[in-house]
Amino acid sequence: MTPRYSAPRDLVGVTAALADGDGVVVGGGTMVVPDMTHGRTRAAALVDLSRAGLAGVTAGADGVVVGAMTTYTDLVEAGVPLLSSVATGITGGPQIRNRGTAGGSACYANPASDVPACLVALDARMRLASAGGKREVPAAGFFLGGFRTARRPDEVLAEVVLPQLGNALLGYVKFKLAESSWPIVTAATVAVPGTALRVVVGGAAAVPVVVAVDRPSAGSGDPAWRDHVREAVHTALDAAEPWSDVLAPAAYRRRIAPAIAARSAAHALEEDR
Amino acid sequence: MAAPTQPDSAIGGSARKRDGAALLTGRAVFVDDHQPTGMLHAQVVRSTVAHGRILSVDTAAAEAAPGVRLVLTGRRAAESAGPVPYFIDPAARGGNRTDIRCLQVDEVVYVGQPVAAVVAETRRQALDAAALVAVEYEVLPHVLDAEEAMLPDAPRLYPEWPGNVVMHNRYGTGDTDAALAAADVVVSGELRIGRSTTSPIEPRGYLASWNAAEGKLTVHASCQNPHQMRWMLATSLGLDEGDIRIVTAKVGGSFGLKMQGHPEETLVALLSILTGAPVKWIEDRRETLMAGARQQVHRFTVGAMADGRIVALVDDIVADVGALTAQAGWAMPNMSATTLPSGYLVPDCRIGLDIVVTNKPPVNAARGFGKDAAHFVMERAVDIVAHELGLDPAEVRRRNFIPADRFPHRTSTGLNIDSGDFVGLLDKVLDEVGYAGIRARQGGLRHRGRYLGVGLGFELTPESSDSPGTFVSGFDTTTVRMSVTGMVTVLTGVTSPGGGNDTGIAQIVATELGVPMEWVELVQGDTDRCPNGFGNFSGRSMVVGGGSATLAARDVRDKLALLGSRMLDVPVDRVEVADGVVRVVDDHSRALAVPDVARALLTRAFAVADGIEPVLESTRAYKPGNIDHVPDEFGRIQPYPTYSSSLHAAVVDVDVETGKVVLLDYVMAHDCGTMINPALVEGQARGAVAMGLGSALSEQLVFGEDGTLLSDRFKTYLLPRAGDVPELRMVHQVTPSPFTMHGNKGAGEAGVGGAQAAVANAVEDALAALGVRVRGVPLTPPAVLALIDEAAAR
Numbered sequence A: 001m002t003p004r005y006s007a008p009r010d011l012v013g014v015t016a017a018l019a020d021g022d023g024v025v026v027g028g029g030t031m032v033v034p035d036m037t038h039g040r041t042r043a044a045a046l047v048d049l050s051r052a053g054l055a056g057v058t059a060g061a062d063g064v065v066v067g068a069m070t071t072y073t074d075l076v077e078a079g080v081p082l083l084s085s086v087a088t089g090i091t092g093g094p095q096i097r098n099r100g101t102a103g104g105s106a107c108y109a110n111p112a113s114d115v116p117a118c119l120v121a122l123d124a125r126m127r128l129a130s131a132g133g134k135r136e137v138p139a140a141g142f143f144l145g146g147f148r149t150a151r152r153p154d155e156v157l158a159e160v161v162l163p164q165l166g167n168a169l170l171g172y173v174k175f176k177l178a179e180s181s182w183p184i185v186t187a188a189t190v191a192v193p194g195t196a197l198r199v200v201v202g203g204a205a206a207v208p209v210v211v212a213v214d215r216p217s218a219g220s221g222d223p224a225w226r227d228h229v230r231e232a233v234h235t236a237l238d239a240a241e242p243w244s245d246v247l248a249p250a251a252y253r254r255r256i257a258p259a260i261a262a263r264s265a266a267h268a269l270e271e272d273r
Numbered sequence B: 001m002a003a004p005t006q007p008d009s010a011i012g013g014s015a016r017k018r019d020g021a022a023l024l025t026g027r028a029v030f031v032d033d034h035q036p037t038g039m040l041h042a043q044v045v046r047s048t049v050a051h052g053r054i055l056s057v058d059t060a061a062a063e064a065a066p067g068v069r070l071v072l073t074g075r076r077a078a079e080s081a082g083p084v085p086y087f088i089d090p091a092a093r094g095g096n097r098t099d100i101r102c103l104q105v106d107e108v109v110y111v112g113q114p115v116a117a118v119v120a121e122t123r124r125q126a127l128d129a130a131a132l133v134a135v136e137y138e139v140l141p142h143v144l145d146a147e148e149a150m151l152p153d154a155p156r157l158y159p160e161w162p163g164n165v166v167m168h169n170r171y172g173t174g175d176t177d178a179a180l181a182a183a184d185v186v187v188s189g190e191l192r193i194g195r196s197t198t199s200p201i202e203p204r205g206y207l208a209s210w211n212a213a214e215g216k217l218t219v220h221a222s223c224q225n226p227h228q229m230r231w232m233l234a235t236s237l238g239l240d241e242g243d244i245r246i247v248t249a250k251v252g253g254s255f256g257l258k259m260q261g262h263p264e265e266t267l268v269a270l271l272s273i274l275t276g277a278p279v280k281w282i283e284d285r286r287e288t289l290m291a292g293a294r295q296q297v298h299r300f301t302v303g304a305m306a307d308g309r310i311v312a313l314v315d316d317i318v319a320d321v322g323a324l325t326a327q328a329g330w331a332m333p334n335m336s337a338t339t340l341p342s343g344y345l346v347p348d349c350r351i352g353l354d355i356v357v358t359n360k361p362p363v364n365a366a367r368g369f370g371k372d373a374a375h376f377v378m379e380r381a382v383d384i385v386a387h388e389l390g391l392d393p394a395e396v397r398r399r400n401f402i403p404a405d406r407f408p409h410r411t412s413t414g415l416n417i418d419s420g421d422f423v424g425l426l427d428k429v430l431d432e433v434g435y436a437g438i439r440a441r442q443g444g445l446r447h448r449g450r451y452l453g454v455g456l457g458f459e460l461t462p463e464s465s466d467s468p469g470t471f472v473s474g475f476d477t478t479t480v481r482m483s484v485t486g487m488v489t490v491l492t493g494v495t496s497p498g499g500g501n502d503t504g505i506a507q508i509v510a511t512e513l514g515v516p517m518e519w520v521e522l523v524q525g526d527t528d529r530c531p532n533g534f535g536n537f538s539g540r541s542m543v544v545g546g547g548s549a550t551l552a553a554r555d556v557r558d559k560l561a562l563l564g565s566r567m568l569d570v571p572v573d574r575v576e577v578a579d580g581v582v583r584v585v586d587d588h589s590r591a592l593a594v595p596d597v598a599r600a601l602l603t604r605a606f607a608v609a610d611g612i613e614p615v616l617e618s619t620r621a622y623k624p625g626n627i628d629h630v631p632d633e634f635g636r637i638q639p640y641p642t643y644s645s646s647l648h649a650a651v652v653d654v655d656v657e658t659g660k661v662v663l664l665d666y667v668m669a670h671d672c673g674t675m676i677n678p679a680l681v682e683g684q685a686r687g688a689v690a691m692g693l694g695s696a697l698s699e700q701l702v703f704g705e706d707g708t709l710l711s712d713r714f715k716t717y718l719l720p721r722a723g724d725v726p727e728l729r730m731v732h733q734v735t736p737s738p739f740t741m742h743g744n745k746g747a748g749e750a751g752v753g754g755a756q757a758a759v760a761n762a763v764e765d766a767l768a769a770l771g772v773r774v775r776g777v778p779l780t781p782p783a784v785l786a787l788i789d790e791a792a793a794r
């Protein structure tokens, strides 16, 4: 059966088209279109965001506002903290970076992807819109499990708000099995001067996991600090739902997560820049 | 190599691929580009259970779906088509067989086995309707692991067999027990080679057009062996061979996968006959990835003397070939066994092989053809011996190589190696990779927490095989035809999967005939036009295609020379044909253009060619030497004329926190005898090495417990990308074969096993300080980390 298709001209049109709760949102389409081709997604109605004016990055008083349809390429050009460097490393190359969106990635909520943990690290706020109104959900509360988010079927992610980071330092490390692989474990570090490091680990559990890590006093190679990171990461992971896929079992993800977290911290602290 | 003054089109020159421009600009026509009027699309309905009895197939909903022309069940197919004949019949080699059907009738033995087919007006309609075919199964117990399949109470794939073993064979000569008892050290180990696959960029596909009025069938196929396919379709469909035409002109890579014998070949032809319309089926990537290329377990014991000389080799191989196939893939493990002693002087060998079926899709023929496994295992064994004796692995190889002056050399398993200089390859590769320097740097780096390793892998690649009574043929046939305008058409029985042998053959013909290469047109892969031949496999195309083209070109050249000499009024031994003219050897000013001589012969035969048969065409077959099917006193035959050789060195850096292996450098020293076209040789070698590197580090077909393939896309089946592979550096050595026309040997397969071995040995070398012992491939990061943890726990 061919689904109903609409490409509303604005957000109001989008929320109206989604009001029945049976619509599938098409962002850049890099995931949802192949999923339909292979029969993994069956839709009664398709709501295409490409004409709804949801792309673009604007700086506002309370932070940077990233429209849900902002592509990876747009992010690179706009120089959005953390997300722009993540965008350059998206495996799919120009085709995917020119179409894929960070908003789409967030809504897809694949644990083995870059964006979710970054949004949590940045303390992003997810602006959801429906015919009934708008609401804001913190990124940390948005990701509920593997491929599950707080977004209701009648809602669209309209924008992502990234609060001002001040003079925080950022670090990011992604570990893949090979160039073509999904991310296996990622770690984003936000280092606000004078405070402990905030490291958010992705891929090691069904949702991004926040870990508070002390700053290394004797460099990131210090075995004692490494032990501390391992303990902190493992404690955080113990409280989270484990994640496995065909590329790597949960035990492996857990095993390497501390090393990736430590590298990301070192990256933020510019040790290896 | 070519002297610098020679043109690129000469033998030894790196002429560019003739179809390069067409390929790069998207003008090359592949099977999926053919769109005859009225064409329909087929979709295969595949088993969803790993083992089961088909209780019912309900086609009603599919038949009622939009655009559907035909829904075919296995039962109905069996009324119109017989079994698919084997490329290599196991029964002919004393093994167990089963009838291979284009659609299963009663039982299925793997997830993905064809059970029904849908033909519709569009591909989309066929896909949708295929999902509506309801197949009910009585689920039977299944077995996915070959060693479990060998247990007495294991589920049986084919109830009429005594077990799940296709065949058990023994190979080798000598007294290994005595040799092991006399050895200074005895080492043993177990190695597992994971299931990987070939992944050509173009999947399989067939377009069959049945002409009911004439009773003729034309099939465009992405296939390596058009003539064999014609015979196979004639057999399975009960047609006359003469009523079938197979065209395989452009193929987007095949690597063995597209050797004939797949159920869909008969199926698509049958669908066209039943619908009376052209029917196309193009495989989906998920279907391509079902095909395995290799999966084996080896348990080996090696005895060596204190100086490193290996005196005995015992190996027991369990080869998992998935379900049985009519394709050649099930036979590959035989070559794992016969190639095992490789290029080493190992006097006593005892190798046992069990070829075992499991409830997984078939292992199909794949580049390496089982020889890759032999190199992986033997090269690991050599490194373990070196480790045990405290000797450098390079030195142990040097001490065991068959010396360059001892060829031809017959190995314990019966292979008669034509020629080689393996020590020469070793010296070249050590020099190029900077072996001594790496060894010197390793210790210092290790103190800084870096684990750098270097590994070697030797590979002996038997090529151009001949298997009596099968369609694995060691000869081939070519026609060279010159027209009245002097243009040359070469029609050959060998086909090109995209590697460029058409360019190489054109170079040979141009050189032998003495005309510019642009005058030469090549026709391959058309059973109505080309002489009977066998397509491409086993590195044969330049050996037998090139050899037969040489013979035929020389015939035509001789005719030109004879007539030309008469027209120039000199004795024939005073003329030569070169640069497009027939000329007097010591007076180039006296010359006739080749087209003028051709026209004279073909239009003035009675006037100028008295006593000369006026035909500028020759069809010749070429049989290389060194093939011997008379069993010797040990029952061994010698099926390969040539043996290419290569030595691989990999330099790796292992991240001990994640298990990730990063390739820093790679050198292949390669010897395939005379190179007809070095650029094409290097292209093939790089591809084979990349395939070996992928299967060594990241490629792995993963099945769920229910037998479903989980790694069914390129995001889960990880091929190496440019960023994973360093520049693959090539060094050449030329040891001509005494048994082939130009001294060339097979080129195209060498690299898979050598790369696997070099990487595995490099990883073990990098992690030597941690006591890691590599036990298989692929060495994915989780696998390497598990090895590190295991070593730490010891």
Ligand SMILES: Cc1cc2nc3c(=O)[nH]c(=O)nc-3n(C[C@H](O)[C@H](O)[C@H](O)COP(=O)(O)OP(=O)(O)OC[C@H]3O[C@@H](n4cnc5c(N)ncnc54)[C@H](O)[C@@H]3O)c2cc1C
Residues within 6 Å of the ligand: A024, A025, A026, A027, A028, A029, A030, A031, A032, A033, A049, A068, A069, A089, A090, A091, A092, A093, A096, A099, A100, A101, A102, A103, A104, A105, A107, A108, A112, A113, A114, A115, A151, A155, A156, A157, A158, A182, A183
């Ligand atoms: C070849 C390839 C390589 C890739 N490499 C990487 C990589 O290295 N790292 C990585 O993290 N990811 C990678 N990805 C995934 C990529 O990040 C996502 O495909 C992309 O970001 C999804 O964005 P999209 O706009 O195309 O989403 P779509 O495919 O349009 O949608 C994805 C899902 O989100 C929903 N959706 C989309 N937008 C909205 C919205 N605004 N509101 C509500 N719901 C919405 C859709 O309904 C669908 O369920 C890769 C993908 C491919 C195909």
